[in-house]
Structures are given as structure tokens and as C-alpha cells.
Amino acid sequence: MGILEVKNVGKRFGGLQALGDVNLSIAEGSVHAIIGPNGAGKSTLLNCLVGKLIPDTGSVMFDGQSVLGRKPYEINQMGISRVFQTPEIFGDLTVMENMLIPCFAKRDGAFELNAITRVVNQHDVIDKAEAMLSDMNMIEKRHMHASSLSRGDKRRLEIGMCLAQDPRLLLLDEPTAGMARADTNNTIDLLKQISDERDITIAIIEHDMHVVFSLAQRITVLAQGTPLVEDTPDKIKGHPKVREAYLGETAH
Amino acid sequence: MFGLNTKDTTLLLIVAMLTMFAPFILNPFPADSAMAQFNAGYPDLMQRFVIFGIFAIGFNILFGLTGYLSFGHAAFLGVGSYSAVWMMKLLTMNVIPAIALSVIVAGLFSVVIGYVSLRRSGIYFSILTLAFAQMSFNLAYSVLTPITNGETGLQISLSDPRILDGAGAARYPNLFGAEMNDATTLFLGGWSFTFSVGYYVCAVIMLLCFYLSVRIFRSPFGMMLRAVKSNQQRMNYTGLNTKPYTLAAFVISGMYAGLAGGLLAAMDPLAGAERMQWTASGEVVLMTILGGAGTLIGPVLGAGFIKYFENIFSKINDSVLHSWFSFMPDGIEDLMVTLVHPFVGKGWSLTLGIMFMLVVTFLPGGLVEGGQRIGRLLRRKPAKDDSASGKTEPAE
Amino acid sequence: MDAILLQLLNGLDKGSAYALIALGLTLIFGTLGVVNFAHGALFMIGAFCAVTMQRFLTLSYETIDETKKDFLGNPLKVSSTYVESWFGPNIGSTIIDWAVPIAIVMAVPVMIAIGFVMERGLIKHFYKRPHADQILVTFGLAIVLQEIIKYFYGANPIPTPAPDMFRGSFDFGVLLGFDPNAIIYPYWRLVYFAFSAIIIGAVFAFLQFTTFGMVVRAGMADRETVGLLGINIDKRFTIMFGIAAAVAGLAGVMYAPINSPNYHMGMDFLVLSFVVVVVGGMGSLPGAVLAGFMLGILESFASMNEVKDLLPGIDQIIIYVVAIIILLTRPRGLMGRKGVMEE
Numbered sequence: 001m002g003i004l005e006v007k008n009v010g011k012r013f014g015g016l017q018a019l020g021d022v023n024l025s026i027a028e029g030s031v032h033a034i035i036g037p038n039g040a041g042k043s044t045l046l047n048c049l050v051g052k053l054i055p056d057t058g059s060v061m062f063d064g065q066s067v068l069g070r071k072p073y074e075i076n077q078m079g080i081s082r083v084f085q086t087p088e089i090f091g092d093l094t095v096m097e098n099m100l101i102p103c104f105a106k107r108d109g110a111f112e113l114n115a116i117t118r119v120v121n122q123h124d125v126i127d128k129a130e131a132m133l134s135d136m137n138m139i140e141k142r143h144m145h146a147s148s149l150s151r152g153d154k155r156r157l158e159i160g161m162c163l164a165q166d167p168r169l170l171l172l173d174e175p176t177a178g179m180a181r182a183d184t185n186n187t188i189d190l191l192k193q194i195s196d197e198r199d200i201t202i203a204i205i206e207h208d209m210h211v212v213f214s215l216a217q218r219i220t221v222l223a224q225g226t227p228l229v230e231d232t233p234d235k236i237k238g239h240p241k242v243r244e245a246y247l248g249e250t251a252h
Numbered sequence: 253m254f255g256l257n258t259k260d261t262t263l264l265l266i267v268a269m270l271t272m273f274a275p276f277i278l279n280p281f282p283a284d285s286a287m288a289q290f291n292a293g294y295p296d297l298m299q300r301f302v303i304f305g306i307f308a309i310g311f312n313i314l315f316g317l318t319g320y321l322s323f324g325h326a327a328f329l330g331v332g333s334y335s336a337v338w339m340m341k342l343l344t345m346n347v348i349p350a351i352a353l354s355v356i357v358a359g360l361f362s363v364v365i366g367y368v369s370l371r372r373s374g375i376y377f378s379i380l381t382l383a384f385a386q387m388s389f390n391l392a393y394s395v396l397t398p399i400t401n402g403e404t405g406l407q408i409s410l411s412d413p414r415i416l417d418g419a420g421a422a423r424y425p426n427l428f429g430a431e432m433n434d435a436t437t438l439f440l441g442g443w444s445f446t447f448s449v450g451y452y453v454c455a456v457i458m459l460l461c462f463y464l465s466v467r468i469f470r471s472p473f474g475m476m477l478r479a480v481k482s483n484q485q486r487m488n489y490t491g492l493n494t495k496p497y498t499l500a501a502f503v504i505s506g507m508y509a510g511l512a513g514g515l516l517a518a519m520d521p522l523a524g525a526e527r528m529q530w531t532a533s534g535e536v537v538l539m540t541i542l543g544g545a546g547t548l549i550g551p552v553l554g555a556g557f558i559k560y561f562e563n564i565f566s567k568i569n570d571s572v573l574h575s576w577f578s579f580m581p582d583g584i585e586d587l588m589v590t591l592v593h594p595f596v597g598k599g600w601s602l603t604l605g606i607m608f609m610l611v612v613t614f615l616p617g618g619l620v621e622g623g624q625r626i627g628r629l630l631r632r633k634p635a636k637d638d639s640a641s642g643k644t645e646p647a648e
Numbered sequence: 649m650d651a652i653l654l655q656l657l658n659g660l661d662k663g664s665a666y667a668l669i670a671l672g673l674t675l676i677f678g679t680l681g682v683v684n685f686a687h688g689a690l691f692m693i694g695a696f697c698a699v700t701m702q703r704f705l706t707l708s709y710e711t712i713d714e715t716k717k718d719f720l721g722n723p724l725k726v727s728s729t730y731v732e733s734w735f736g737p738n739i740g741s742t743i744i745d746w747a748v749p750i751a752i753v754m755a756v757p758v759m760i761a762i763g764f765v766m767e768r769g770l771i772k773h774f775y776k777r778p779h780a781d782q783i784l785v786t787f788g789l790a791i792v793l794q795e796i797i798k799y800f801y802g803a804n805p806i807p808t809p810a811p812d813m814f815r816g817s818f819d820f821g822v823l824l825g826f827d828p829n830a831i832i833y834p835y836w837r838l839v840y841f842a843f844s845a846i847i848i849g850a851v852f853a854f855l856q857f858t859t860f861g862m863v864v865r866a867g868m869a870d871r872e873t874v875g876l877l878g879i880n881i882d883k884r885f886t887i888m889f890g891i892a893a894a895v896a897g898l899a900g901v902m903y904a905p906i907n908s909p910n911y912h913m914g915m916d917f918l919v920l921s922f923v924v925v926v927v928g929g930m931g932s933l934p935g936a937v938l939a940g941f942m943l944g945i946l947e948s949f950a951s952m953n954e955v956k957d958l959l960p961g962i963d964q965i966i967i968y969v970v971a972i973i974i975l976l977t978r979p980r981g982l983m984g985r986k987g988v989m990e991e
Contacts, residue, residue, distance in 0.1 A: 050489065076491035088489070090482040093475075101479050102490050104472050110493040113500055114472040118255060122472065165491065321780045371976060375683050375779050375930075379922050380975055386919055387968040395961025530919060534787060541784060594799050602799065605791030612785040613773065 003028040003169060003201050004049070009058035010225075011044055018044040019055065020226040026169070026218075031195050031202045033212045036222035042205045045222070046173055050082050051075040063168065073110050081162035083172040087154035089161070091147030095138060098146050098157055099129040102164040129164065136160040152183035159190065163198070170194075172204045176211050188214050213237070260466050263549060267462055271455040274298050275445045282442030286575070289567055292560050295435055295448035296519075301556045302451070302458040303515045308539040308551030309458075309465050310508020314501050315537070316546035317474060319481035321378045323533050324365070324385030328358040328506040330392065330528030332513025334399065337406045337523045340425060344416035345408075347425050347432065347453070347518040351511065358510020359503055366502035370495060373484075385533055392525040405524030425518050427453055432519055450519045457515065458552075461508060466548055468504070477501050478546075509536075538608055544620030553619050558604065565603060568596040650826045654833075655948045657820065661837040661906060663944020664844035665691075668899035669921040670928060670936035671851060672892035678868040678931045679888045682771055683779050685786040688918025689793040690893050693762065694755055694900025695909035696797055699806050701751035705731050705744045746811045748905055755901045756894055763893025767886050790915065798911040805908035810836040814905075840902050847898060848937055851891070855933070864888055868931065923971040929984020939982055943967050 002025035011019040019041045026032045036042050047053040049060060051072040060067045067075050076082075090098050103125045108114065120126070133139040136156050141149065146157060155175060162170055175191070176184040188211055195202055195215075206212045212219060213233050220230040221242050228241050236242055254261060270277065279293030292298070311325055332354035339350035369380040392400040400406055410423075425432045427449065435448035468474045476497050479487055487494050517523050526532070535558070543554025573589040573596070580588060595603045615622050669691050676684045708729040716724040732740030743750070770789065774782045809815070818838060820831040855861035867881050900909075907913065924943055928935030949955060951963035962969075974981060 071493075072488040073491050073493050076489055082489050084485075084489075088483060088486040090479050090486060092482040093478060097475055097479075100472075100475065101487075101492070104476070105491045108472070110491060111496040112472070115468050115474070115500075115504075116471060118467070118470050119472050119475055120257070120470070125472075161486075161490065319778075319780065321783065368972065368976065372979060375783070376926065376975060376979070378780075378783060379926050380972065382919060383923055383968040383971050387965045390964035390968075391961060394964050531915070537784065537787075599795065599799060601791055602795035605788050605795060609770075609785055609788035609792065612781055612788060613770075616777075616781065 002026045003063055004203070005059075005061040006045075006049070007059045007061070009045070009048060009055045009060060011041075011048060011053060011055045018225055019048070020224070022058070022222075022225070022227060024220055024227060024230070026201060026203055028168075028201050029199065030217045031191075031204065031215050033204045033206055033216035033219045034222055035206060035209075035212055035219060036228075039224075040222040041225040042222055043173065044225075046082075046171060046205055049075075049171065050080060076165070076167075077105075077110060079166075079168035081165055081167035081170050083155075083158055083162055083170065083175055085173045085175075085177050087151070087158040089146045089154055089158050091145070093146055094142065095133065095144050095146055095149070095157060096129060096142040098161060099133055099142075099164060100125060102161045103129045103132075106165045132160050132164045135163075151179065152186060155179070155183070155187060156190065159187075159194070163194065163200075167200065169201045169203065172202065172206075174206055174208075175204065176206070176208055184208065184211065187211075191215055254463065256466060256470070260470065260548070264459075264463060264466060267549070267552065268459055271302060271459060274301070274455070275447050275451070279443060279445055283444045284442060289572070290564055292563060294446055295433070295451045297559070297563050298451045299448075299454050299515075299519050300559045302454045303512050303519070304536070304539060304555040304559055305552045306454075306458050306461050306515065307509055307512035307536050308543065308555040309461055310505040310512070311536045312505075312540050312545060312547075312551040313465060313468060313477075313508070314505035315540055316551075317469070317477035317481065318498055318501050320370070320373070320498060320502070321537070322369075322381040322502070322505075323378050323530060323537070324369075324381030324383075324388075325505065325509050325536055326530065326532035327365070327385040327388040327528050328362055328509035329513035329516070329532070329536075330388065330523065330525065331361050332358045332510030333517040333523035333527055334392075334406055334513075335510070336514040336517035337408065337521055338399075340414075340517070340521050341408050341412040342415065344414055345423065345425050345521075346416075347427055350425070350518055351457075351514040354510045354514025354517070355507050356510075358513065359507045361510075362503045362506025363499070366499050366506065370498050370502060382530055382533070385528060385530055389525055389528040389530070392528055400523070400525060402525070405522050408521045425450075425521055454515055454519070457511070461511070462548075462552065469548060473497070473500070538604070540618075542608065542611055542618050544618030547618070547620045550618050550620045557619065562600055562604070565596050565600040566598065570597075650824075650831050651952065651954075652949075653820070653824070654831045655952055656945055657831065657833050657837075659945030659948030660841045660941070661944075662947065663941035664841050665899055665903055665917065665940075666921055666924045666944050667937045667940025668844055668847060669896055669917055670924040670940045671848060671933060672896040672899075673921055673925050674928070674931060674933050674936040675851075675888055675892040675895075677925070678933070679864055679885050680767075680771065680775065682774065683782045683786070684771070685783055685918065686766070686790040686793060687786075687892075687896055688914035688916070688921065689790040690759065690762065690896040690914070691900040691903075691917055692794060692797065692909065692911065692914030694759060694897030695808075695904045695913060696801060696900075697755040697758060697897065698748045698751040698808050698901045698904035699801065699909055701754055702744075702747040702808055705729070705747050705750070707731075709733075748808060748810055748901065751901050751904075752898060755897045759894040759897030760890040762897075763890035764886060766893070767889040771889065790918070794911045794914060801909075801911065803911060805910040807908045808904040810839075810905035814839055836905050840906065843902050844899070847895060851895065852933070854891075860884060860887075920967060923967055925981075927971050927974050927981055929981030932981065932983040935981055935983030943970065946970060 004024070004026040006022055006024040009019055009022040010017070022045060034042055034045065044053065048055045049067065051067065051070050051074070054068060062078055062080060065078065067078065067080075090101065100119065104112070107125060130139060133142055136159070138153065138156060138160065141153065146154070149157060176187050179187065191202065192215060194200065204212070204215065216233055218230065219233055219236045221228040221236065229236065229239055231239065254264065256264060275293045275298070277293070278298065279291045281287035281291050307329060311322070315321055335357040336350035336354040339353045343349055365381065365384045369377055369384065372380060393402060430449045432450035432453065433448065435446050438445045438447070476492065480494050480497055484494050513527065539554035539558050540551045541554070542557060543552065544550025570589060570593060573592055574585065577585040577588040593599070611618060669687060672690070673684060673687050676682055676687070706729050708727045710725050710727045712723045713726045714723050718724045729740065729744065731743050734740065735743060766789070770785065774785060814835040817832040817834045819828060820833055822828050824831070855865055863881065863884055867885070920943070924939045925936055927943065928937070928939030946966055947963065950966040956963060
């Protein structure tokens, strides 16, 4: 029984069957990659997991509880954090404030009318945010406006913000898309380190095979809205069906 | 001090000094001098400064922090005024219950209007609030006449019951007997300074409101509101429910508006529907933007600035202009008067509109940003050796 | 039955005005992505074009008529208009009588020019600024425009009559077999309705059948793509702004006889027109027209005594109530596309 169990999930947009009949199980503590050609339904699947979309059929269970019909913030509070394709951070706020917000969300829940206390007096939260920034090697940038960070730093900050909530499952949507090679390698190292050091499950949607094969312990290949195969990276590399789905595109 | 950092404490003390010594500061010219028309230190005007300051401080908590632009906040001001007058009609001329009721009723109103309006964002939110305010205005003007007294406006009268006040009690709004329009005037040489009870009641309340707003700005709640403005998507995926945050901000600012409305009625016990018109909502938007939305002091400055110039500009007539330009040759004097005439007196709104456009276009941060820019310019010259220490980091 | 028909007709003229203003607002929303709070002011300026034309045509000079004496025995001063002296008294007075329709000739270039100046001089700098800034700067502009008009024309409404031949009322009732005087309807309102229908038709035809219109429609659907095609969309958008201003102005010119123009009429109409745009669906031209007429007629029905007895005050708030209900149940409005101005 995995930490995330996706059973018979289907989703239609008008005439387009975006997801056919998806079954997926992600084992606790693993790094699981979902790959597939463009239009395979990767993003739709991800959106179904975080509450942005509600699938037409099937069930999604996280740690034994259904996530269907819950709002994104409720699903996040259950322990699923999401990293976006283009970093979603609070651009107008400082790096420190960016990190404080998930720490408050973790401590106080979805809403708390903390209108009179002062942020600077919340020592537990501040210590935690500073520790997280140190882990991300960003502590000296804490007074900078987040919008002025480099692309790679924004990505680091976003991942740090997700980790600050101590999620049990971290979902990453093409975290290295549009990155230079050096930034990509840094991100791979960071994710490896996170996976090694923390008690966390990572699910990653990725296009870049270099990233996938450097990180993943298991890989699911999605094509035309249905999973083709699920196996270890070594097996996937030589799998005929995968070659067909991926390389078939060029064979046409 | 007061649970604030040094910078905020300084700011609070400056505002406190300004409001407490306003009767002196605003009357810099001897009473019989030609410049006396620029004096603003009389109670009625000073009350307006601080009351509209409260209104703008509250509006800024919503607009400045969350970015939700409400075009209907005058409705809460109007509701506050009506509630206060009713309290003075039915219960007592003491202003405390009147003000308390105006805050509560405006709060309830803003819960309802906010709950509905906040289901949409951006321009839709602005139009929804506009629709609600305009609806309240129309209702106050027509159907609700039994409550609002329609066009004439709600007033107190001798025949009102006033259950708590016995026979022969004060007939004017008062604070435990001290009447709002009581004032003492201090004559010093050619100068005269008026201290009125009403002004100091308003000023103390404004200081409390300002202090509260500083605390809100520096609280986790305030930070969350700025985060709402910055990126709602990230809020949702960080496990935060944005709705109660925005609603709380909306209600807080609605209560500030209600308090301002209650104070207006407490100073002068009448309430009219025109206080709820959307142009009145526009005015508080102007004040906040002009001063600097999202800054602590901005709304106070904006409110003071607009109310001061409204008063001074609208008093300038052609004879005043002639006396100003009398040092010029006749032809040029007349030309100058003709040129300036459209912008003063009844033309004050024109000046305001132009000023507002200029501020939004060139100085989106308002007067506060303008001050900072000037400050930076002035500092640049003597601080050349200082620049070696690198970019100054913004204070927390 | 006749009462219902009457209200339907009564709703048409207000509905026409709403539809025309909302059409212009939507054109600007859709093409430029700008929320124009000064659009009501353009409507108001249009109405004052009619006032100006009337004043211009009645410009007069004084002559001393030696043949007549006033009561003191001095020669009488006679004032006569230039128009009458140029064209003769008959044609002259007809021209003066037709001041409002003639004002259209003046309003079109004036409004287009104002539109161009507004777009190039101000709005252009706000394309990339937040919607709140656009609202605020155009709100400031609206104040400025109405104060300028107030300075030159004063604060009081200025009666601007329609041509004599349209001043009566038309008895619809007789036409439809009801009693005489059951449904009477002023001619000018019929003219206004027909005029609006023509303008609306012309705008749609223009967008539908010309290359220019095609590009603009493509731009409304996806501004960036059209920009990538190398079409100079910005220039076309400037022209579009001029057209939207002209539509609002024409709506104002012809509305002058229905409601004597005053400097704040623009603001009064603006709030309602925004509601119309939102109900119709942000960015949808047919939606704006449909919602304009629908709300005009609804407002007129709500002011029937039978309805008012049942729900007092409903006529004052019906439009807002409908707008709130629609925004909450159908956030995109009646015919709106997804995602327009949702941020």
C-alpha cells in the first residue's frame, strides 16, 4: 500500500479523453517519476492530485484518506506540497517572509487571525524559517525581494518553502524546465539531498530524461492518458513499449 | 515601546505630536493677517482631518495590503452615521454608545457585502462593491425613508425619546457631559488657537486606530494579507485559505469606515444619503492613493492633504486672487487671475482630478514615495562616502 | 397587456443608451484590456456636443431697427441669428430646430479626436500597469473632464430640445388595437432606439465584414498571437478607441433631448454601464448589447406601480440585484468568455 493510491482515474474535457484509466501507487519514501510524451496527461493527472481538477471517475487516496473534492489548501494541509513549473513565490515579499508564510501555515493552519501579535516575536517560526533558509543556502539573501532572485534561486526558494511545511509528499512539475544545465544539476543535487536526508516521498513529472534517470527509483510511463508501464529506471530504459511511445514519434 | 520597533514607535510618536498639537501647527498665521485664510486650525476642519484619516487608514488595510480595490466603502461610512444618529435619538446623547453601535452595524454590513463580493476578484470585485454601495445609496434615498429620512437626512430633535438621558440632560452630543462643541480659545499675541473637546476625542480615537493599524501591518495576519496580494495561487498551495483572510481585512476596514461615519455624526448629529454615494467612495480611494497605498502613514497624509486643500482652495475667490497678483502690471494681473480661476474656488475638484492623475501616473507610491525620492536626492550628496557600504537593506 | 407593452417600450430608450455605452466599454476592454472609468464622461461630452451645436447655431447679432421703437421711444434693438440671416428665416429656423441631429456631424470627429488623444496621451502608458491603476487614472480623468464641462457650461441641466416634428408622441395603442392613449410613446425615443440599432448594427458589421474588424476580433481573442504575426495591432487599437469614444459620444448627442445634459450625467450612466458590461460578460460585444436592453427593460418593469406595491423600492435597485445574482451564479456573465479580467 503506497502513500498515494490513484485508482481508475479518468478525466474528460469535452471530446478529449485527457486521462483514461489511471492506476498508480507511489511507495512511501521513494522518488517516483512520471514521464510521457506531450499531451500524455501528466499535468492533468497532477492537477487531479492537488485539487485543482476533480476527476470524472476513480479515486485518489493519500495516506488512506480521499483527496477528491477537497480544495487545494486542504490537500496541502493533509501533507502534499507542490512545486510549479515556473516558480510560484511571493514576488513582492522578502525571501525571509516567503519562508515565514509556510512556517505559519504549518503552525497555525489554514487561517488564523493573528492580527495583534508581531511577526518578530514569533521566535519558533522565525527560527524554523531561518534554519530552512540556511539549508537552502539562502540565508544571506533573506532581505532581498523574492522577485529579484535569479531563476535558480527562485526554484530553490520554492522548494524550501514546500519543505518548510514538512510535507509527506512533494510533487514537482517539471522542476528544471527552461533551466540552464548548471541550474538543472544543482536542482538534481538538491532533490537527491532532500530525498536522502528527509523522511519524504517525491513524485516528479519531468521531460528531461537526464533528470529522471538521475533521481527516480521508479518510473511510470504515461501515454495518451493511460499508464503504459511502471518499473525501475534500468528496465524502463530498454522497454520496447516505452521506445514505441517515445521514439515512435520520430518513426512516423 | 508599545510593542513596536524603533522606527514604528517614532512614526507613532510623530503622528501623536502632530495630532495633539494640531491646533498650533495648523494656525501658523496671526488671526487678522492676510495669510489667515491658510489657517486650518479650527475644530470643524481638524475633526474632518482625523475622521477621514481613520476612514483612509481602514481602507488602506484592505486595499494597501490585499490589493482588493473596493469602490463601495462609503456605504459603511453612511451606515455608521445613520446608526450613530439613531443611537443619539433613542438612547443618549453620549457619543460612546453611538460610536460603538456604528462600528458594530458597519461590521455586520461588511460581513454580508464582503462575503458576497469577495467571491470574485479584480475588476469584478470593484464593480460588485460599487453595485452594493450604489444600491445602499438608492435605498437610503427612497424606500428606507422611515429609517434614513430620505433626502432631508436624519437629524435629532427635541421630541426624541433618549431613554437614558433624563429631563434637562445635555442636548448636544457629549462625552459624559463634556460637549463635543465645547472649545476654549487661547490668544497669544496676534495668534489664536482653538482647542475643542470634539477634536481631541476624534484625535485620540484616530491615534488608537493608527496604532492598531501598525500592529496589523506588523502581524502575521498583515503579512498574510500582503501575500494574498502577491500570489494567491501560492497561498492556496501553501495550505492557506485566502477567503477568511480577505474577508477579515474587508470587515476590519468596514468597521474603520463605520467608526469614521459614527464620529462624523457624533460631531454633528446628522446623516445623509449623499455620504454613501460612490463619489464619496472614490474620495477615500483618492486619499489612500495620494498619500501612498500600503504604507502606514500614507492614508493619514492623503486624508489631511485632500481635506486641507479642499478647504483652502475652495475659499479662494477672484478678489483673493487679485490681491495675490496685485504686484503685477494690470494686464498680467488679470491674465493670471483668469488662468488660475478655473482651478480654485468651485474648481477645486478639477485640481484634485489633475493631481490624482499625475500621482497615479508618475508617483504610484503617492506622497510617501515622493518624500522618499526627495529624501534620497538630498541624502545623495552628503552621503557619498556612505555609498561604499553597499546597498542599504530594507529594514524588517 | 398594454401596460406591459408600454413598459417594454419605455425600457428601450434607456436600454439603448446602456447598450451603446456598454458596447464602447467592451470594445476597449476586449481590444486594449483597459478598464475605462472615463467612458461615461465621453457619453456626457457627446451630450454637450449637442448643447454646443445648439448654442453655435443660435449665435446672434444685434441690429437697430429704426422702424420700430421700444416703449421709451428709442430705436428697438433686434437680435437675430446669423444662421437665419444667411439662410433666410425659414431654412434658418429649421436648421436651428434640427440642432441635435446636426450635432452628430460635429460629434463624430470631435469624439474620435478626443478618443485618439486619450489613448495616445494617457491610456497607452497604462497597458502594462495593473487594472487598479487603470481604474484609478481613468477615474481621475473622468473627474477632470466633468469639471471642465462644468466650468464652461455650469452645473445646471441645459434643455436641448429635439426637432419640432419629433416632439409629439406616437399612439401605439391604436395601431395595435388598444384604446387610444393606452400606449403612447414619444417620437424622439423611437428615433433614439432606431438610431442605436443602426449604430450597433454598423459596429457589428464593421467588425464582421472588414479586414480591420477581423484583425481586431482576432486581437480580442488573443492579443499576443496577432502581435506575433507582425500586424500593427497597436495602431488599430488606437483607432478602436476612437470608435468606442465616438459610439459613446453619439449615444450622448441623441440622448440630450431625452434628459437635459448636465455635467454629472456621465458618472450616473457609467456605474450602470459597468454593471451592464459585467452582466453581459466582460469582453463579449453581443453580451453587452443584450444585457443593456435587458436591464433597461427590467428597470422599466420594476417601476410599474403594481410591482412597486409588491416590492417597494425595487425599481431603485433591480439592476444591482440582478447584477449581483448573475455575478455570483454565472461569474462570466451572460455571454462572457472564460478568464477575461479574472485576475
